[in-house]
Amino acid sequence: MRVGVVTFPGSLDDRDALRAVRLAGAEPVALWHGEHDLRGVDAIVLPGGFSYGDYLRCGAIAARSPIMAEVIDAANSGMPVLGICNGFQILVEAHLLPGGLIRNDHGDFIRRDQRLRVESTDSAWTNGFEVGQEITIPLKNGEGGFIADEATLDRLEGDGLVAFRYLDVNPNGSLRDIAGLRNERGNVVGLMPHPEHAVEPGFGPDTSLAMRSGVDGLTFFTSVLSATLASA
Amino acid sequence: MPTIVVEVMPKAELLDPAGKAVAGALHRLGHETIRDVRIGKRFELHVDGEVTDELLATVEQLAADMLSNGVIEDVVSIHVADLAQAEAAQ
Numbered sequence: 001m002r003v004g005v006v007t008f009p010g011s012l013d014d015r016d017a018l019r020a021v022r023l024a025g026a027e028p029v030a031l032w033h034g035e036h037d038l039r040g041v042d043a044i045v046l047p048g049g050f051s052y053g054d055y056l057r058c059g060a061i062a063a064r065s066p067i068m069a070e071v072i073d074a075a076n077s078g079m080p081v082l083g084i085c086n087g088f089q090i091l092v093e094a095h096l097l098p099g100g101l102i103r104n105d106h107g108d109f110i111r112r113d114q115r116l117r118v119e120s121t122d123s124a125w126t127n128g129f130e131v132g133q134e135i136t137i138p139l140k141n142g143e144g145g146f147i148a149d150e151a152t153l154d155r156l157e158g159d160g161l162v163a164f165r166y167l168d169v170n171p172n173g174s175l176r177d178i179a180g181l182r183n184e185r186g187n188v189v190g191l192m193p194h195p196e197h198a199v200e201p202g203f204g205p206d207t208s209l210a211m212r213s214g215v216d217g218l219t220f221f222t223s224v225l226s227a228t229l230a231s232a
Numbered sequence: 233m234p235t236i237v238v239e240v241m242p243k244a245e246l247l248d249p250a251g252k253a254v255a256g257a258l259h260r261l262g263h264e265t266i267r268d269v270r271i272g273k274r275f276e277l278h279v280d281g282e283v284t285d286e287l288l289a290t291v292e293q294l295a296a297d298m299l300s301n302g303v304i305e306d307v308v309s310i311h312v313a314d315l316a317q318a319e320a321a322q
Contacts, residue, residue: 057301064298093301100303102242107249147246147304173247 001228003221004031004041006071008062012049013084013196020196021045024221033065043080043124043224044071046087048140048194058101058143059089068094080124080224081188085141088180088190097181097190098156099148104141105173113205113214114139114193115167116179120160123186124227128219135216136205137198139171144192146174156181164191195220234283235313236291240300241272275299276313283312 003021005028007014018028029041038044051062062068068090075081075096083091091097104110115136118129129135148156153176156162164180172192180191195217198204204214242248248270255269277291288310295307 056299057304060298060301092303098303100301102246102304103249105247105249107253145247149303 001026001043001225002029002039002041003027003043003045003224004029004038005045005047006031006033006067007047008033008049008051008065008086008090010049010051010053010062011047011086013194014047014049016194016196017045017047017084020199020217020221023199024218024225026221026225031067033062033067036066036070038067038070038074042228044074044082045196046071046081046083046090047196048085048087051086051090054143057089057093059086059091059093062086063090063093072096075183075188078185078187080227082125082220082224083188083190084194084196085144085192088192089143091188091190096188097183098152099146099181101143101192102145102147103143104145104171109140109142110144110171111138111140112171113137114171114179116164116193117167119162119165120182122160123163123182123189124224125189125220126163126182126223127227128223134167135219136207136214137193137195137217138205139193141172141192144172144174146172146178146192148175153178159184163189164193189220233278233280236277236279236283236288237309237311237313238275238277238291238295238299238307239272239309240275240295240305241308242270242305244270244306246304272305272308273299288312 003026005017021028118133163182166177166179182189198214198217201213207214251269251271258266300307
């Protein structure tokens with residue numbers, strides 16, 4: 001199975017995402033924003049970073065880059081697409097997920113190991129979790145406040161499209177503590193925290209067992225493997 | 233060269249943390265009567281040739297689709313800059 005990771009100008013976590021794909025047992029494929037070529041991948045990750053320096057709005061310019069025409073088509077035909085942090089912002093700007101992401105309500109950039117509750121496992125990227133499972137992965141953003149109008153929020157809740165919710169603290173003022181979403185079909189998932197930074201012992205968040213031993217993020221990438229194998 | 237100005241503001245009901253920080257600074261400087269500050273964006277589009285109705289319609293579309301995000305922002309104004317006034321000001 002081939003999982004592509006798109007590099008945009010200003011992407012930061014593309015290498016980490018490629019590494020996470022490899023550690024999960026899939027073949028990582030580097031994709032380039034300026035091309036119209038998905039190189040035959042079976043799933044796509046839009047990584048974190050600050051594409052185009054967050055000019056205009058976070059993710060707004062990247063969402064209109066050449067490769068996004070193919071990414072949007074692929075997403076609409078059911079290919080798994082995961083947007084992490086800036087990737088989530090790109091998915092929202094590309095209208096593949098609803099709502100918007102604005103500057104953190106407290107005005108500061110925040111970086112912390114963030115506890116989350118898994119709210120939906122009906123997606124290509126979350127099927128390896130259990131509903132209600134609590135996980136810890138790093139969070140780092142300046143503009144991670146999720147907003148949408150009340151009707152949209154009610155629809156997201158009613159249709160079970162909230163994939164992750166913040167636990168302990170709401171780090172950025174996101175409405176209803178929403179940390180991540182999935183689409184109706186379950187192939188598109190976006191979230192602000194970073195699963196690709198919690199995939200290898202020695203480099204993840206601290207756990208009660210040992211320092212830096214948290215690997216809760218790996219399940220995102222093993223989930224997509226089983227999702228794609230199941231549909232093949 | 234004609235200039236089309238597009239102004240975009242964060243939606244009124246949304247928290248504007250940047251504006252709030254500026255308002256806080258103004259209050260610290262003693263400007264208590266300035267109750268609230270909201271920060272928006274002004275785009276100046278310099279265009280070749282005449283500003284036609286067709287071009288304005290295109291800009292209107294671009295303002296809605298790309299220069300703003302309707303979930304978090306409103307386009308509050310699209311107008312052609314008054315060049316005579318701008319030159320007189322210089």
